[in-house]
Amino acid sequence: DIQMTQSPSSVSASVGDRVIITCRASQGLPNWLAWYQQKLGRAPRLLIYGTSGLQSGVPSRFSGSRSGTEYTLTISSLQPEDFATYYCLQAGTSPLFTFGPGTRVDIK
Amino acid sequence: QLQLQESGPGLVEPSETLSLTCTVSGGSLSSDSYYWGWVRQPPGKGLEWIGTIYYTGTTYYSPSLKSRVTMSIDTSKNQFSLNLKSVTAADTAVFYCARSPVSLSAFDSWGQGALVTVSS
Numbered sequence: 001d002i003q004m005t006q007s008p009s010s011v012s013a014s015v016g017d018r019v020i021i022t023c024r025a026s027q028g029l030p031n032w033l034a035w036y037q038q039k040l041g042r043a044p045r046l047l048i049y050g051t052s053g054l055q056s057g058v059p060s061r062f063s064g065s066r067s068g069t070e071y072t073l074t075i076s077s078l079q080p081e082d083f084a085t086y087y088c089l090q091a092g093t094s095p096l097f098t099f100g101p102g103t104r105v106d107i108k
Numbered sequence: 109q110l111q112l113q114e115s116g117p118g119l120v121e122p123s124e125t126l127s128l129t130c131t132v133s134g135g136s137l138s139s140d141s142y143y144w145g146w147v148r149q150p151p152g153k154g155l156e157w158i159g160t161i162y163y164t165g166t167t168y169y170s171p172s173l174k175s176r177v178t179m180s181i182d183t184s185k186n187q188f189s190l191n192l193k194s195v196t197a198a199d200t201a202v203f204y205c206a207r208s209p210v211s212l213s214a215f216d217s218w219g220q221g222a223l224v225t226v227s228s
Contacts, residue, residue: 001171032213036155043204043218044147044155055216087155091213095143095168097157 002026002092004100012108019075021103023088032091035064035073038102039084047086048073075105083107110135112205112219120226126192130205130219131185138163138183143208145215146179146190148201156201160208161188195226 048064
């Protein structure tokens, strides 16, 4: 099974900060890597698909990229509504999926 | 606008079978452009993919749950279902149904989630 790791597991940040979350697969280089935002008591919201595709309606301060075996979600300027938990999702052999363990972003 | 709604018992006894149904409105389960899936989240924990089904009835299950999971689809009712057998307290979770466009390889639309508690 492909396992996903995320770092950091949590981060404290201020409004306006640049926040970077990384995700790594235990094997291979998944072509299909997505990022989700989840707020307490709510369903996850798709932010990024296919490593760097911005989902419709998602602000442009969110971006995704890959460098080597690391996949990155960047929030360029953190806004109050961005405090949430973020998950990566890999679909190495779609439609078989694996979620990362999550990164909590909270207020510094 | 696409809507997904989970339904089923909120309480299941240990060793029994957990059964949930997802009713889809504003879209057709007969489309060849989408997969349909289940994801769960134990209280205070992360997301776990359970399985995915195609309109043809082809299923894909998480290796860790494969021995206990069965999914089915009824395109005439625009519903798909999840059965998880031999449940324990560790299966207590919020269960989400979701849509995965074939072109995205990600879940883009989600139900609101249904809490299922395993307890006697």
